[in-house]
Each structure stands twice: as structure tokens, then as C-alpha cells.
Amino acid sequence: MAAENAGRAFALVLADELARRGVAHAVIAPGSRSTPIALALLEHPKITVHVRIDERSAAYLAVGIAKATGHVVPVLCTSGTAASYFHGAAMEADLARVPLLLLTADRPPELHGIGANQTVEQSALYGAAVRWSLDVPVPQADPDAVDAWRETTRRAVEACLRRDGLPPGPVHLNRALRAPVVAVDDGTGFGYDLGLDRERALTVAAPPHPSGDLAAALDGVRNGVVVVGDNAGDPEPLVSWCGWAGWPLIAEPHSNARYGPNALRAADAVLRDSRCTSANRPDLVVVVGRIGLSRPLQDWLHDTPHIVVSPDGGNWDVTRCARAVVRCETAGFDGLDVDAHRADPAWLTEWQAAAARAAHAIDDILDATDELTEPRVARDVVRLLRHGGTLVVASSMPIRDLDLVMEPRDDITIYANRGVSGIDGFVSTAQGIEIGSPGGTVALCGDLSL
Secondary structure: OOHHHHHHHHHHHHHHHHHHOOOOEEEEOOOOOOHHHHHHHHHOOOOEEEEOOOHHHHHHHHHHHHHHHOOOEEEEEOOOHHHHOOHHHHHHHHHHOOOEEEEEEEOOHHHOOOOOOOOOOOOOOOHHHOOEEEEEOOOOOOOOHHHHHHHHHHHHHHHHHOOOOOOOOOEEEEEEOOOOOOOOOOOOOOOOOOOOOOOOOOOOOOOOOOOOOHHHHOOOOOOEEEEEOEOOOOOHHHHHHHHHHOOOEEEOHHHOOOOOOOEOOOHHHHHOOHHHHHHOOOOEEEEEOEOOOOHHHHHHHHOOOEEEEEOOOOOOOOOOOOOOEEEOOHHHHHHOOOHHHOOOHHHHHHHHHHHHHHHHHHHHHHHOOOOOOHHHHHHHHHHHOOOOOEEEEOOOHHHHHHHHHOOOOOOOEEEEOOOOOOOOOHHHHHHHHHHHOOOOEEEEOOOOOO
């Protein structure tokens, strides 16, 4: 099996060993990072899977099944805030002596500590409430891996049951998984014969420049692009800089920087076109704040020279290959020599034309029918929002739909919970924003976040 399917192999082994140890029921709270394990549990003929969209409900359902059957019941969730909602059930299982197996997906080690999306510290998350807690290493295509995975699973089940005379209780396995989360066809049928593949070496994060050394990081750059994400601070200096220098501006909606003549719409679609990106390769991309919405954007940055400007001092080098991380407020752009960085006249025009073509194509598709679609709702809601209005957008697909279809506007404020990107707590967040900034708040969410 190729290295990219190691996560799939691990999941198949985990499900098979759980069934061997008497597990007949499993509960899943849906999410992306946990996909390999969810699919393996669903596919196993001896395991009945119960799906609950709310992690807290899922965990307590597993407690109930385990109480009724006396058997180990695993409950699975994705990474980030999702795992925190298992804690109440873990505490209940601890004192009620219930064999609950908490399976939390996690991001791999290289994504920790750099501001990567939906990545938090999940080690020993449940403290003294669990009988045993283990961070399972990232699955590797190693010939001895299958035996190690089976042994870990066996120990987890035994720790839940505590057949050594001590009471049963909850156990936590935190499993880091790399993308792809869905198996790819490598010609082996996705079996247990892993083989050995050399994995891509990790890129070490660039050391930060001294605070405020933005001019040094931009030395010699003329044809640039500004990308703005979360935690970017005041967007006005960035928008003004792009206008003066003739640089295209790609802004995530909740950065509130998507306005002005240089702001691009449908950038996600533009960056999927390799012909366009190859023909318009920038000298440097300046990423301000923390990005995390668009995979095409992150893939493009991985192959494009860029720096990260961090107004709050966080190391937001999510690609791990930025040339530098500069701690600097957005006001630092006001002090730069615009003439030294003014782009060629055609530079902005080419980017604007590509974005306009993509936006027109998207609008044509959305307007071809009266049927409501999620992207059309996102586009029309932001179009119809009153002057000075506030929009709160749920994580996962609603904010991504908005990122794709939103036209530039400078007279609204957009919020989204993109710290850990959980879909939980959305309604309460929207209510809090209306309380804190009354005057007409619109909330845009999907069925899961609601």
C-alpha cells in the first residue's frame, strides 16, 4: 500500500480488531479528519454504526449502549472543538464504570503550532476521567505497522474493561491522520500489505524576521499579491496598499478586507486553473493573518514564494514553507515605499480579467434556474444585506460558499468562528454578536451547524 493510504489501512485494522474484541456497536459524529475510521466502521459487517451529528449527543448515546450491553462502545469524532464535547460523557463513564472508547481524530504533528485550521492540543484532553490515554502516531506504510495497530487497539479495549480487578471505564485514543482522508487507488485493493514508500520530507517553518521588518521582506518585489485571512487587524492599510501598488487582493470574507477595486471575487476558482497561475506567477505573495478556507489557495502558496505578516505575533505559516514570518501591524504597510513596489501595468489587469471570467461563469450557473442552492443563497444574502449590516457565517460549507461567490463590499461586517473552525455554538455566537453590536444581524448556516 502506498504511503497516502496508510490512514486507510490503519482504520481497517482498527475496525477489524475492535470487532475481534467483541465490539458490536459504534457511534459516529461526522467530520472530515475522522473519515477513514468512519468509513472502516461503516464497512465492517460485524459492527452496527449509529450516526449523531452532535458530538455531545453521540458520546452519551455510546454511554447508554455500553451501559446496556456491558461491552466496549467506541465513539468517533473529528479534530478540534468536536473532541471537547466528549468530556461530559467521559466523566459519566468514569464514575459509572462504563467501557467507553473515545476515538478523536487529530491533525498530524507538522500542522501543530503554526495556526493550521482546526488544530488544537488534544493530548490528555480528558485528564483523570479516563483509564488510559494515548496519542496514536501518524499511520506509516511500515511492514510492522499492522501488528502495532492491533496491539494498541487490544490494549485500549482491555483498559476499558479493566479485567485485572479494577473497575471498567473510558479510554481515549487520539489518532493523528494525514490527508488524503479518502483512500486513493494504488492498485493494491486497499489491503493490509503496506509496502514501503518514501514520504515527502517536511519543510521546516521559516524563522521570523525581527518585529516590523516588513520592508526587508519585500525588498525587490514588484508584481505581488496580497492575501488576507483571519486575525489580520485593520484592513484599510492593506486595501489602500493594493490600490497604490497595483497588486491583486485575495481576501477571505471574514477578514472584512474584500473591498476596493483590486479585490478579487472567485479567487478559489481562479487558483484551480494551473494555466492562469502559471501565466501570472507573482514575485511574492504577502499573506496577512491566518488563512484556512481554500485548499487551492494553500496549494498555490505551497508552490509560490510568500511571506506571512502576523499582526498578533502568531506563527501563521500554515504551509510551513513561507520565506519569513513578520510580526507587524497592518499599519506597517503605510510606511512602505509604494514606487519601489509598483507592479507592471498589465499585472493587475490579468488577475482581474481571470476573476471576472470565473465570477461570470459562476453567476451564469447559479442564475440558470430558480432552484435554490447553497452557493446561490450565500451570494444573494450578502448582496441583499443592508448598508452597515452584520453577517455571521457558519464554518464548513457556508463560509466556503461565501468565499467563492461573494462580491466585494465595504459597508458590511462579517464574522465566522474560524479559530478552530467548529460548527458548534453557531446560533449562540450569532446571538452574542447581535447583543454586542445590535442593529440587525443575519446568520447564515447549514443544517449541521444549526
